Amino acid sequence: MEFLPDFDVKRPLTIVEAVAMAAMKNTCFLAGGTDLMPNLRRGVGNPKTLVDLSAIAEMTEINETDSGLCIGGGVTLQQLIANPQIQRDFNVVMEAAETIAGTTHRYTATVGGNLCLDTRCQYYNQSEWWRSANDYCLKHKGNICHVAPKGNICRAAFSGDLAPAMLIHEAQVELISTEGRRVVNLDDMYQEDGANSLTLKQGELLASVTLSKLDGYQTAYKKMRVRGGVDFPLAGVAMAVRGSEDNLEDMRIALTGTNSRPIRLEGTDALKGKPLDEAGLKALGKLVFAQVMPMRSTFTPAAYRRKVAINMVRRLALNLLCQAYSKR
């Protein structure tokens, strides 16, 4: 029999109740539990109270808005994949969701839990026994980082697949706490600190995320991982392009698995209005090289992840431009 830490569980029926229950310290939200429960079983985190969101009906809706779609934080990945609007207008989001964990996980795993995913590291996602034998680390209970021992910041990798796909669609998140409601760009919900990658306040709930449609773009998601299924991304690329190989009209790229937060690739504007030829692809590769920061947080070497990220971006750009061409 497995002994979990000694916590209490509350099951609110509304968002208002949930945020009131979560306002206290040492409280955290439990959605599908597919990230939180393995962590608790491995002794990472010791909350006194879990606020179980699974009974809150108002968080499980997907509604059309004037310019896109509003997705409740409690929507499951399975529900997301099966949604006709997602399939029609948000291909990159659907492709990303389909790659997350295994089929069995996706029936309970939620959108909110995926966007609020804890960062990952080979020295952190281990049993209590393993971590204690290694003197723990900066992210939890310890004093040094085994990945970058000279640094004083945790470099664990953000490894959620939905965030980059949603960044492509200008995602905005609705955050609710006892202090009120605010709407922020999804991009601003993250910061480059592996031990504290979310800018959420204690007890702040991701109630929904709103995506904007992208007309005339081809979009896709690609990730590299050890196995073809289940595994987290060692690098993941979400992309939207408009135009053709001869004339790249616009391009949006976001990456995951390479930094402590999902990143939007900057500088692609310089490639617009030109053909994406050899020089263009080289310039694109340089942008990726400069902005991704894979560290020794996975068994797979960081240099390889960087190389793969560059190649995935270049290949995906060409594939999407070819698709755009053939659709004309």
Add this chain to the structure above:
Amino acid sequence: MANNSKTILKLTVNGEAREDLVPPNILLIDYLREVVTITGTKSGCDGGECGACTILINGNPTLSCISLAVSQSGKNIETIESLATNGRLSILQQMFHEKLGTQCGFCTPGMIMASEALLRKNDNPTDDEITKALEGNLCRCTGYVKILESVKAVIGDNARVRV
């Protein structure tokens, strides 16, 4: 074990309505094995990695090793024990047996419940659909080919021949 107060959990397990006094921090798998005392559901890893503990919650395949019992209030739980009727294996179970989809048997309850969930939604899945449905279920014995053959043996014309 928890000092936190126990609550009454009302749910249905394999068709039987139950009420049990449970602590807040008991995993669903431990509730099933230790409280309901049905031990068909297996634990194969330290949480969420292997699929051995797969059961159905309201018909959906779910990992009982990373689900809390108290979150299942009002739900309908089905485990491997629910499939046989009057001591007769279901056709899916029978095919896992005959086609050697089960060897040491440890992954089998999870494999069968994940396959059962698929077949209820899609009675004629392609190889790819079966593989996808079972992607989170690991087996160290069969090499998976036998498992795929077992599931395929209950679909379409194969099933009609058997029944």
